[in-house]
Amino acid sequence: MLSVAGSMAFGAVPYAAAPVAAQDAPSSFADLAQQISPSVVNITTTTTIAADTQRPPMFPNGSPFEEFFRDFMNPGGPGGPGPQAQPHRAEALGSGFIISEDGYIVTNNHVIENADDIQIELFSGKTLEAKLVGTDASTDIALLKVESDEPLPFVPFGNSDQMRVGDWVLAMGNPLGQGFSASSGIVSARNRALQGTYDDYIQTDAAINRGNSGGPLFNMDGQVIGVNTAILSPNGGSIGIGFSMASNVVQKVVQQLREFGETRRGWLGVQIQDVTADVAEAMGVDTASGALITDVPDGPAKDAGIQAGDIITSFAGQNVSDTRELVNRVADAPIGESVPVVVLRDGRTQTLNVTLGRREEAQGAQPGRPNGQQTPEHNGEVLGLTVMPLNPEVAQELGLDAEARGLAITEVDEMSEAFQKGLRAGDVITEANQQPVGSVSDLTAQVTAAVDGGRKSMLLLVRREGAPRFVALSVEAQPQ
Template sequence: MSVHPLTLTKAQSPASPQVGWRLFWMTVLGTVLLVVQSLAANARPESLAPLAEKVSPAVVNITTSTMVEGRTGPQGVVPEGSPFEDFFREFQDRNGGENRPQRSSALGSGFVISEDGFIVTNNHVIDGADEIEIEFFPGDGQPSDLLPAKVVGTDPNTDIALLKVEAPMPLKFVKFGDSDMARVGDWVVAMGNPLGQGFSVSAGIVSARNRALSGTYDDYIQTDAAINRGNSGGPLFNMDGDVVGVNTAILSPNGGSIGIGFSMASNVVNKVVAQLKEFGETRRGWLGVRIQDVTGDLAEAIGLAKDEGVLITDVPDGPAKDAGLLARDVIMSFDGFDVKDTRDLVRRVGDAEVGKTVRVVVFRDGKTETLKVTLGRREDSVDASAPGTPEGKPAPDMSEKDFLGLTVGPVQDEMREELGLDAQTDGLVILSVDEASAAWEKGLRAGDVITEVGQTKIASIADLEAQIDAAQEAGRKSLFLMVRRAGEPRFVALNLGE
């Protein structure tokens, strides 16, 4: 016979009726509390008006103007070759022509971050502008006139600019929030000056996190809150009224919002703004290595248990070389943080203080080593790798070899300039690639140069054959290649069973 839970509860109740009722009401109260907590967690304000009223005084419209050269003829007035062309040209000449400089205007958005007049916007909003004017949200205690702004500093890498205005009163401002706390599905509000229509508010959710578009230091929040032209540089707020992003770009086939907008994360912007305010420029850390992600086949070829860390492909003159880092090292940890991939490492290095000495843990020859690196400044970095004079260079080998879908031959002196190689670099140039091979799938192409096989430099077909034999005798499944294209190195692992 099945027993209903209520029957079981009653049967196990103490004999005292008072105790029984106490347990009953405690159960009811616990259920009510759970329901209330659930409703509170999912509650949404009936209106976003209180939030808009709170933060809108800090949102500004930005107008820029630039002098541009005019056109030199009647293009755009009449078609070229038209019988009226001479007439219009004579008219333009009589009135000074169209080649006089003309003033071009553009609109954008921004937000005030301090009462003394610092304003954040996008670099592309003010780039090349001769004049910048700030219009404030109308209200008591706000400047009623347009105020001229000067550029404190810009960072094209993150598309952020810092401006400054001199206002007759303390300005209302907003503060940055922690963008790392923004979750997919959280409500957000975008404010700005879309399409030059004046102050506007739109709401949506965080659609995705950690989006990368094209920059080295990208960390975008994707949102479906409506963002259009003119919103650039405006703030993306969370429900607490903190700025979690700077509206920067949209993905659209028609130039209008289709619900895919991107805001640079506030944790990136906050660091950039602090440097622009202090130095007028960015000062990012510089490690001085060329790197690539570790794939599964590369991990197997290197001897890593799993594909993690970042593989160093080249170490030009710089902090890493001075500290003893080598090509083929795998960076597992940087300054106490595990390294996930190349993007993660680039951001961590860029965020690090210039001149700071950090611990870098690398995987080398089957074990880990810790090295101390004193970081340089990225903006001052120069690849000082210079070609040297070759010594003991082997005689040219004109033979060719087919292996793993590749046809290769030795690099000849007359090829070096075209291939982007200096006089010291030897190797085998890929003459052709079988399009049905794994080598083709992994991006190898004719003109690439194999400079190392099995972590050993090669200069001839005999060197290649020796490394293939060594890999097979050692029971390795993959052949580890360093390949250069236009002088830039990367590593590729090819399955010996192919």
């Protein structure tokens, strides 16, 4: 179970150039802890919980408690007003760290979310009220600000990209409300992705528990290389699997929150998926790398001429190996500026210049729908799939425009490759071999074309509840 209420910290040591020599464990972390402790803070938040009518306890019919609780919960008798629940205030604890002498503090968004009041306790015991500067739910980062009559002790960010598996780290925070506490460990893994679009977590075995959320993960130079965010645990306590958002991600977010009070990420305007080996073979490309475009709604990419079926191999002069790499590079790119994008289309590369939009302003964008004429309704069985042409009624039931064109899957043979690759009844095939299909004969013709062309597989563009993805299916065993 992944928990964000109690986060965990990850530690790392300074990057060592020696590739073979092992580093001895430090004899003590005391000097480092003494150096960095003044920059770590405890966070207490207060939130007003609105009044609500909670469901009363449930007892079996005839229970001696049944009548008592019915009368208690409805003092006016049957149909009475019930209990008069009152608003109440709830407190929560977390951690954070100071990044500037004028009082900017970094923590997790989930630590301060919906808080009416945020109090910061310094290592000295002094308490200050904090104001929220901005938050980013995508990375679970929040930036706070306190006012102080004197400069505050702070810590710098380090380069998380230099951390290696096995490097020592020190985590600090406020676990379980016990106050300032340190725990040591190593970097267990890097580049972990949990649930977010921009995830880049360091995994550590340093002891992290509830209340450590938002606290810093230090390398042995006293630099912050991660923000403790989550733990993997069956019981809510530390079992040595914790996750800290990498500092190189956090720094960019903090810079934008500090400057604008919000994030401003680049937006390309495409839906994408990784190029797997079978997809690469079906498309006739040599290397399973890049980001495959599955849909291009109205937006910057469409304006620049990018099409569904293109494979982005380079963005802003940097090679793109997979979708995660593309997403992060687009997010960091300047909004409103033209960026060169290299795509592979029909076996040839071409460079298109895209003027990026802002992702936050485009969150509600909906993908476009293919249009076409209706085709006579008849079912067919191809590739282990039973399909039928869309009509307006079926299209609307499947969440598509009434004019949408394609083949609705009505049944999937559970012994087929199609079933193994996740195709299910209710999915809609809109393209085969990057050609639109609106009838069973269209699909069978593309199967024949793939076989005749010597291909081992063919590529289907499939929509589920409107969301597109490419699926490669073998055609070697298909009848000709």
